Amino acid sequence: MTAFVLVSGPFTGGEVWQAVAERLRAAGAEAHPVTLDRDPGSDLETHVQDVLRAVDSVAAAGDLVLVGHDYGIHPVLGAADRRVDRIARIVYLDAGLPQDGDLPLALVPDPDVHRRLAGADEADLTPVPVPEPEEWQRWGSTAGLTAAQLERLSRASLPQPRRTLTRPLRLSGAVDAIPTSGVLCTTGGLLTVDAVQELVRVGPPHLRRLADPRVGFLELPTGHWPMLSGPEELAEALLRAAAGGGRRLTLPDDAPGYLCPFPLQVPEAPRVRRGRLDLHLPQSGGEPRPAVLFVHGGPVPADRVPTPRDVPFYQGYARLAAAQGVVGAVVDHGLHTLADYGRAALDVAEAVAVLRAEPQVDPDRIALWFFSAGGLLSTDGIAEHPDWLRCVALSYPVLAPLPGWFAVDPRLRPAAAIAAAGADAPPLVLVRAGREAPQVAETVAAFLAAAEQAKAAVEIVDAPNGGHAFDMTESTDEVRAVVGEAMRAVLVRLQG
Incomplete structure (x- = not known):
């Protein structure tokens, strides 16, 4: 016999599981809804x-399955x-994927709670x-819930003790040995299994563990509260999960993208290291040169080796810039988790200051080039549009937080920045992947709509057959042409 221990998200208790528990018991399983202590000191x-x-x-005597919904995954993992x-x-x-040391607050979507x-x-x-x-709705999609159900949900809930959100989760690592299942509620724009598969393909290396054969994924076409909006479907999904059902994800056949060779043959260039910043210098000396600062995406685990500035991809872009007569710089910024965007923005600003102070660099001719999820870090440059910023380049960028990215600093919104900057926004070059992940493509489309409304100058370089991070993982004539065209577009603005 399978026994389910059911732990719900914030404010709610065991009563929200009543309909699900009845169906699980009718199927021959045990169901044990948990009501967490709501004392203010908890x-x-x-x-x-x-x-x-x-x-x-x-x-x-049978299998014991722990189910963690939303915040509930934190005490489930701890136990x-x-x-x-x-x-x-x-x-x-x-639910999210909290790690050792993470604060539950990082996965809270309501910005008012973060501010508080x-x-x-x-x-x-x-x-x-x-x-x-x-x-x-500020805590998750309410799709499938009636007004009466929302009223009852508020009446039946209790305030959430604040320390349950502000104390870190502590894990020894032993929990990693337990098989897992993910049940994704897909209504309301949340992640689908296909989207998770794409993240495994091109996202941070730590997501590759989701392709472990002991991990299965199931979808429910409902909002964030399936125990209320679809108890029968949820019970069926939990039984399937307990039996090891669900879709398995696959790993790419090749090496991690960040270890693939750069798609163009570029000569090595003299390299100078300044703290977290590397400068790749043109072979010929002379007067100070314009510079391009390449800003990586992520999050990148803090212990990953090599770090971005030492991988072939970013070194390749920096050397390509140096071969064109400008300084190519790469910064290792601190975007290690989604909660680190504010810190990463400060690291980028510091790198710009160091770069502009270099004798080999013309401080009044700087371009910033952001990749993937680093696109959110373009906000400050677009909003402030200083005279020295001659161009902002964006390669397959993430330009708004993706579903579930609740921990991202709420001020980092490039579309809002370009709407406010209007025609004063710095010139932009946007490299767009034709086979982009839908969630990412939506952020790009919204950004371009805001740029058009603001009459901002944007040049689009399309890669019709390219997927996300295509220039990191593919080496075709089209890829080489797109990389060359994007570099040309940046240099025209930088040297003008």
Whole structure:
């Protein structure tokens, strides 16, 4: 017999699982909804202990499956890490992928909560209030819920103790041995299994673990509260997950993209290292030269070796710039998690200051070139449009937070920046992938619409057959042509 321990998201308790639990029991399983302690002094460890008590109270001889919805995945992981031998599977129900040391607050989508709790006094125990019926949408898609259900949800919920969101999750790593399933609620623009597969292909290396054969994915065509909007479908999905069902993801056949050779043959260039910044210099000396600062995407794990400035891809772009007579620079910024965007923006600003202070660099002719998820870091340059910034280049950029990217600094919104800058925005070169992931393509389309409305100058370089990060993973005539055309477009603006 399979026994399910069910842990829901913020504010809610075991009562939200009632309809799901009835269906699981009717199918022959045990169901144990958990109500987490809502005392104002409770913290994440309090909730981990709540789940541990539920796990230890289950006497079933069969498989024990822990289900964590939204915030609930944090205490589920904390408990599972300490009861590895008891747990047959963990189910992430429309939940993030928190790691050791992460704060639950990082995955909270409501920006008001971030403003209220970020940097708050730890002695303050004022809880986060229950959302009003019309406010639940700020915590996740309410698709499938009626007005009456939202009213009942608010009445049945309790305030969320603030320390449950501001204390870090602590994991030993033992939990990594437990098979997992992801149940994705796809209505409302949230991630699909296809989108996760694309992230495994081109995203940060740590996502490759999602292609482990012990990990399965299922989809539910509903909003963020499937225990209320589709209890029968959710129960069926949980039973499938417990049985090891669901779609498996695949790894690319080749090496990680960041280790692939640069698609163009470019000569080596003298390299100078300044802290987190590398400068690749033109072979000929002489007067100060314009410079292009290449800004990598991510997040990139802090312990990944080599770091971006040492991989063939970014070195290739910097050397290509140097071969064209300008300084090519690469910065290792601190975008290690989605919560690090603010820090990364400061690192980029510092790198620009160091670059402009170099004697070999003309401080009044700088271009910034952002890749992939680094596109969000273009916000400050577009918004401030200083005279020295001659061009902003964007390669297959992410220009708004993707579904689930709740931890991204809310000020980093390139579309809003270009709408405010209007015709004063710096000239832009945008490299667009024809086979871009839909969620990313939507952010590009919205940005271009804002640029057109603002009458900003944008040159688009299309790669019709290119997928996301095509120039990192592919080496074709089309790729080489696109890279060359994008570089030409940047240099025209930089040297003009």
